[in-house]
Amino acid sequence: MAGAERALVIVGGGLAGARAAEGARAAGYEGPLVIVGAETAVPYIRPPLSKGFLAGTEDRDAIDVHPRAWYGEHRVQLRLGRRAERLDTRAHELALDDGSVLRYERALIATGASPRTFGGPGGDLAGVHLLRTVADSAALRDALAPGGRRIAIIGAGWIGLEVAAAARGYGNEVTVLGLETVPLNAAIGDEAGAVFGELHREHGVDLRMSTSVARIVGDAGRATGVELEGGEIVPADVVVVGIGAIPQTALAESAGLEVDRGIVTDAAFRTSDADVLAVGDVASVLLPFLGAHLRTEHWANAEHAGRAAGRSLAGEAVEYDEIPYFYTDQYDLGMEYSGYAPLAAGIAPVFRGDRAGREFVAFWLRDDRVVAGMNVDVWKVNDTVQRLIRSRAAVDPARLIDPAMPLAALAVADG
Incomplete structure (x- = not known):
């Protein structure tokens, strides 16, 4: 494409990249538009990879953002x-691994994140699985689907627990190994995390917290178990590593863009170079409501921010300020969370509803203002939770948790 008309180039073939292409066309951009993707698959949606697709309840075609024909x-x-191997911001050129060079008018980096690998011995043994791509999920599903196997999961975050639920659904014996005292502590704290811990124990998961892994052991090149600090070995036919993700910032760093726990952008997704934008898991975006930069690794961020970044890429004035949102499905439990994790950190939530029966809404309040909310098997309240957050209104916690006080009325009264 060297010498050709300059295009809008999106680096990253995931959900954020696909939605950015939509956003650019919706903003009226009619020129050349290119998506560069490291995978051979058309852009697809990742949450089902640890949920429905992994559990065998969603078909492969159902997770594509669009059928291939849509792009044409x-x-x-x-x-x-x-x-993408090199971004030359002065020449406005992107070099690819096949030797071709794309000339861009503006570029959007949506390269996402890579799963954090197990750093100890045995991480490269056969039978050790990471989960990021559809190929990863298909391989793990094949390993789980026979049932009757021993599955050891390193990590008690969202990925680890969702994989545990899928593995139990296939009839496997599951052990989850977590460093913290309570699963999901970093995401939602001890009180809310304990709810998910009990859920998994009730479904037969051997949930071992405050547990450190020394190495993955194996025989003839294949994993046979996980050795804990202290020497105990947890036998396993399959080992899943779910210990977080690392933003893929190498392209931005080599181009001299500002990177600080993600590619730093303003509220219009512009990086330190005005003609390069960033969005999705890789981007640390300035959120005006928060008054700070935040990197968000969830589906809704790729979905909504992707479209907004595409409009910005096309030259439309954009100020992105959506409230972060994510969800999970585990066994027969569903959950939605909206809010700002940095503001909720270290705060004990208040609960509205039946916490013991796992039908409740949890609220995190800072200075009597709702900064995050999580509804568990209580539906059609997420919009109300977001209105409460956005209102910045002081709320009496007693009214917030009173089931006789309709949340919608509270949001109107205090918002």
Whole structure:
């Protein structure tokens, strides 16, 4: 494409990249538009990889953002199976691993994050699984689906617990190994995390917290178990590592863009170079409501911020300020969370509803203002929770948790 008309180039073939292409076309951009993706698959949605697709309840085609034909119909060129190797901000050129060079008018980096690998011995043994791509999920599903196997999961965060639920659904014996005292402590704190801990124990998961892993052991090149600090070995036919993700910032760093726990952008997704934007898991975006930068690794961020970044890429004035949102499905339990984790950190939530029966809404308040809310098997309240957060209104916690006080009325009264 060297010498050709400059294009809008989106580096990253995931949900954020696909939605950015939509956003650019919706903003009226009619010029060349290119998506560069390291995977050969058309952009797809990742949450089912640890939920429905992994559990066998969603088909492969159901997770694609669009059928392949959509990209041709909207004049979006797909360069799949290609990696971006160098971004030259002065020449406005992107070099790919096949030797080709794309000339860009503006570029959007949506390279996402990579799963954190197990750093101890045995991480490269056969039978050790990471979960990020559809190929990862398909391979793990094949390993789980026979049932009757011993599954050891290192990590008690969202990925670890969702995989545990899928593995138990196939009839496997599951052990989850977590460093913290309570699962999901870093995400939602001890009180709310304990609810999920009890859920998994009730479904037969051997949940071991405050547990440190020394190494993954194996025989003939294949994992056979996990050795804990202290020497105990947890036998396993399959080992899943779910210990977080690392933003793929190498392209931005080599181009000299500002990076601080993610590619730093303003509220319009512009990086330290005005013609390069960033969005999704890789971006640390300034959120005006929060008054700080935040990197968010959830589906809703790729979905909504992707579209907004595409509009900004096309030249439309944008100030993104959506409240972070994510959800989980584990066994027969569903949950939605909206809010700002940095503001909720270290705060004990208050609970409205039946916490013991796992039908409740939890609220995190700072200075009597709702900064985050989580509804567990209580539905059609997330919009109200978001209105409470956005209102910044002081709320009496006693009224907030009183089931006789309709949340919608409270949001109107105090918002």
